Amino acid sequence: xxxxxxxxxxxxxxxxxxxxxxxxxxxxxxxxxxxxxxxxxxxxxxxxxxxxxxxxxxxxxxxxxxxxxxxxxxxxxxxxxxxxxxxxxxxxxxxxxxxxx
Amino acid sequence: xxxxxxxxxxxxxxxxxxxxxxxxxxxxxxxxxxxxxxxxxxxxxxxxxxxxxxxxxxxxxxxxxxxxxxxxxxxxxxxxxxxxxxxxxxxxxxxxxxxxxxxxxxxxxxxxxxxxxxxxxxxxxxxxxxxxxxxxxxxxxxxxxxxxxxxxxxxxxxxxxxxxxxxxxxxxxxxxxxxxxxxxxxxxxxxxxxxxxxxxxxxxxxxxxxxxxxxxxxxxxxxxxxxxxxxxxxxxxxxxxxxxxxxxxxxxxxxxxxxxxxxxxxxxxxxxxxxxxxxxxxxxxxxxxxxxxxxxxxxxxxxxxxxxxxxxxxxxxxxxxxxxxxxxxxxxxxxxxxxxxxxxxxxxxxxxxxxxxxxxxxxxxxxxxxxxxxxxxxxxxxxxxxxxxxxxxxxxxxxxxxxxxxxxxxxxxxxxxxxxxxxxx
Numbered sequence: 040x041x042x043x044x045x046x047x048x049x050x051x052x053x054x055x056x057x058x059x060x061x062x063x064x065x066x067x068x069x070x071x072x073x074x075x076x077x078x079x080x081x082x083x084x085x086x087x088x089x090x091x092x093x094x095x096x097x098x099x100x101x102x103x104x105x106x107x108x109x110x111x112x113x114x115x116x117x118x119x120x121x122x123x124x125x126x127x128x129x130x131x132x133x134x135x136x137x138x139x140x
Numbered sequence: 141x142x143x144x145x146x147x148x149x150x151x152x153x154x155x156x157x158x159x160x161x162x163x164x165x166x167x168x169x170x171x172x173x174x175x176x177x178x179x180x181x182x183x184x185x186x187x188x189x190x191x192x193x194x195x196x197x198x199x200x201x202x203x204x205x206x207x208x209x210x211x212x213x214x215x216x217x218x219x220x221x222x223x224x225x226x227x228x229x230x231x232x233x234x235x236x237x238x239x240x241x242x243x244x245x246x247x248x249x250x251x252x253x254x255x256x257x258x259x260x261x262x263x264x265x266x267x268x269x270x271x272x273x274x275x276x277x278x279x280x281x282x283x284x285x286x287x288x289x290x291x292x293x294x295x296x297x298x299x300x301x302x303x304x305x306x307x308x309x310x311x312x313x314x315x316x317x318x319x320x321x322x323x324x325x326x327x328x329x330x331x332x333x334x335x336x337x338x339x340x341x342x343x344x345x346x347x348x349x350x351x352x353x354x355x356x357x358x359x360x361x362x363x364x365x366x367x368x369x370x371x372x373x374x375x376x377x378x379x380x381x382x383x384x385x386x387x388x389x390x391x392x393x394x395x396x397x398x399x400x401x402x403x404x405x406x407x408x409x410x411x412x413x414x415x416x417x418x419x420x421x422x423x424x425x426x427x428x429x430x431x432x433x434x435x436x437x438x439x440x441x442x443x444x445x446x447x448x449x450x451x452x453x454x455x456x457x458x459x460x461x462x463x464x465x466x467x468x469x470x471x472x473x474x475x476x477x478x479x480x481x482x483x484x485x486x487x488x489x490x491x492x493x494x495x496x497x498x499x500x501x502x503x504x505x506x507x508x509x510x511x512x513x514x515x516x517x518x519x520x521x522x523x524x525x526x527x528x529x530x531x532x533x534x535x536x537x538x539x540x541x542x543x544x545x546x547x548x549x550x551x552x553x554x555x556x557x558x559x560x561x562x563x564x565x
Contacts, residue, residue, distance in 0.1 A: 062497050064194075064485060071190070071481045072503050075474055075559045079193070084561050087554035115541065115548055116519050120503060123521020123537030128501065 066135040069128050073136075081136045093139035100133035171195050171491035173270035176259060178249050178427055180205030181213075182473035183459030184275030185236060185563040186480030187487075192240040195488055202243045202267060203236065207304070210564060213334065214473045214507075215556050216303040220311050221344030222352075223512045229303055235565040252431035254453045259431075271487050273448075274433075274441075275459040275476065276425025277302070278333050281439075284421045286396055293399035297416045301333060313415045314345060320355035321414035324404055326394040327362045328421040331440075333461045333471045335369035336518065338362075338419060340508040343374070346382040347511045358386045359411060361404060363393035369470070370508060370518055370540055377510035377544060394418060424462035431456055440464035445524060445531050446496045447486035448479055457483045466522060466531045470504060477559055478502040500524050502531055504538075507552035515548040516541040 062068075070081070073092065077083050081092030092100065106112035107121045121129070172195075177188045180203050188203045210231045218224040236242040248262035258268045280299065282289040288297060300310040314323065323345055327338040342360050349356040367374055367388075378386045396405040402416040423439035434452035436442050441450055441458040445466065448457045460476030469475060479502070486496035502522040507515045520538035522531035541548060 064489075065497060065499070067194070068481070068485045068497055069501060071485075072478060072501055074481075074562045075477050076505065076555055078558055079189075079562050084554075084557045087557040088550055089554045089558055115545075115551065116505065116517055119519050119537060119539040120505075120521060121537075123503060123523070123534040124501070 066131040069124075070132045070135040073132065080139045082139070092136040095133075095136055097133045097137040100136060101129065104129050104133070169492050169494060170198060171488040172198050173491045174200040174202070174268070175271050175273060175487060175491075176267055176269040177201060177203045177273045177275065178252075178259070179275035179277060179425070179460075180207070180210060180233060180236075180244075181275055181277055181460065181476065182559075182563065183476035183480045184273065185210060185233075186477045187273050187275065187457075187459060187484050188236055188242045189240050189563060190481050190484035191487065192242060194484055197241060199488065199491065200243070201241075202245060202269075203233075204245045204247055204249055204261070204267075205233070206246065206248050208246060209233065210560070211303045211307075212473070212556065212560065213301075213303045213337075215552075216300070216307045217337065217341045217344050218509060218512070219307050220300060220314070220341060221348050221509075221512065222311065222315075223344075226308060229307075231560045231564050233564065239565070249427050250430065252427070252456065254432055254456050257455060270491060271455055271457060272431075273457045273459060273483055273487070274425075274427055274431060274462065275480070276427045276462050278422040278424065278461045278471075279426050280420040281423055282420060285394060285418065287399055287405070288397055288418060288420065293397065297397055297399055297402065297418055299419050300417065301337075301419050301422075310415075310417060314348065317353070317356065317414050319353040321353070322357045322359060322412070323349075323415045324359045324361060324411055324413035324417065326392075326404055326416075326418045327360065327364065327368075328419055329363045329393065330368050331465065331471060332419065332422050334506075335470045335472075336374070336506055336508045339367060339369065339374045340510070341417075342386055342388075343377055343382065343508075343510045344512070346378075346385040349385055350382065356385070358382070359413070360386065360388045361392040361394055361406065361411060362388065362390050365391050369506075370516055373516040373540060373544060374508075374510070377514075377516075381511060422461075424458075428458065428462050433458070436464045445529065446498065446500060447490065448483040449486070457487065459483055466533075468520060468533045469502075469522065469531070470506065470518075472504055472506050474506060474559065475502065475504045477563060478504070480563075498524070498526075500531065505555065507548060507555055509549060509552065510544050513546050513549045514544040515552045516544050517548055517552075 083089045083091040107117040177184045212229045250260045252259040298310045300306040346358045394404045402413045404411045450456045459479040461471040489496045505519045521534045525532040
């Protein structure tokens with residue numbers, strides 16, 4: 040009987056991807072870690088010199104983050120911060136901000 | 141202060157119990173109930189706003205704060221350096237009240253009874269809650285510096301480590317000091333609130349002396365064996381900008397003071413000052429100890445990193461400087477704001493009968509000015525680690541500025557405007 044491999048794979052999925060996907064608020068919670076500098080839900084204070092992220096196209100945000108990570112885009116601090124998040128987390132964050140008005 | 145016995149507390153509670161409404165935990169994944177937040181600083185204001193924002197008004201929030209306005213500790217060294225005013229640090233609580241529907245009570249909390257889920261206010265009356273969040277900041281361990289353990293000494297030897305009247309008073313002492321005077325700043329052993337803060341203060345006072353009282357000196361008496369934060373950047377600023385002004389002395393713990401002569405007493409030495417600024421050793425704010433929470437080393441609150449809930453006392457969440465930190469995590473306003481969001485998300489889950497997010501993330505950024513315009517930063521990102529049941533700094537992420545620069549001086553001001561809005565507007 041070939042029962043164990045699929046069960047093990049399922050258990051692994053449940054422990055990682057599925058567990059995260061089950062929390063509908065995870066994108067919101069992750070995006071909130073950006074709000075100190077970029078404003079609640081990405082609405083930065085106008086004129087304070089920090090980028091607003093609300094309503095930004097997801098692909099654009101992800102490209103910007105990837106460029107910070109690779110060093111293509113020069114930064115004072117974002118190149119250090121972006122490395123603390125997984126690509127999956129950055130995807131959730133970019134998706135969340137794209138949906139904010 | 142009067143110590144309340146449990147019986148007194150319960151007796152009073154029965155009388156005033158009708159005051160507080162009772163909310164059950166609704167099912168269907170929707171949070172409801174009453175959360176009381178004690179302390180309206182970086183942690184408390186944030187959790188209050190985000191509980192209202194994320195519950196879409198479904199959870200009632202009461203914030204108890206002794207001050208009438210928020211005054212920021214970050215940026216307050218610029219007031220001491222003379223380039224900003226208290227108005228620049230001050231934000232109203234009206235946004236929390238009017239925009240977010242947080243009920244504000246200007247008062248102090250005498251004690252919390254976690255078993256009864258009820259707390260007692262100094263001006264009278266009790267409040268009941270479903271969950272309570274303590275964000276009390278720090279209080280000082282005066283007994284560690286016997287000569288400072290009285291009100292008269294504390295009125296002349298300032299800490300200015302809580303922004304407010306002491307910030308203004310320290311600035312005044314520096315303005316009143318003669319050209320050629322000596323400013324002595326003592327730093328306690330880590331952990332203390334705002335690790336880079338004392339070194340920033342030394343820079344900004346030195347910058348003031350350089351321009352206005354050039355014969356004056358800054359002596360830093362550091363109880364630690366080395367600069368605790370942003371070492372390379374601070375020491376470079378001292379040698380580039382303040383070479384004949386700042387005298388840094390590591391392993392120099394202040395054991396006592398002679399308040400009358402403004403003298404700091406070390407183990408083998410005495411240092412006389414014209415302005416003596418002692419940042420005393422610190423512990424969790426008083427209300428933590430008055431809430432039946434077990435303190436680690438009699439100082440800090442151990443919390444569960446999935447919920448910011450006290451490990452010793454269910455139903456009591458603790459944020460900010462008062463907690464025993466995760467590895468490398470500083471006691472900063474920025475991280476307290478992040479604690480507030482983690483707690484808000486977790487409390488809403490718990491009130492709805494669900495488990496908190498099993499993979500929380502926190503991040504920290506601290507800017508420090510080395511003169512009126514140039515700043516430096518330190519940053520870190522923390523991810524939850526199930527093996528250690530703590531958040532851990534992500535290796536390879538975070539870091540410090542390459543060099544001091546004016547651009548980050550502007551970003552630091554923008555940071556302040558944004559984080560204050562994130563908490564209070």
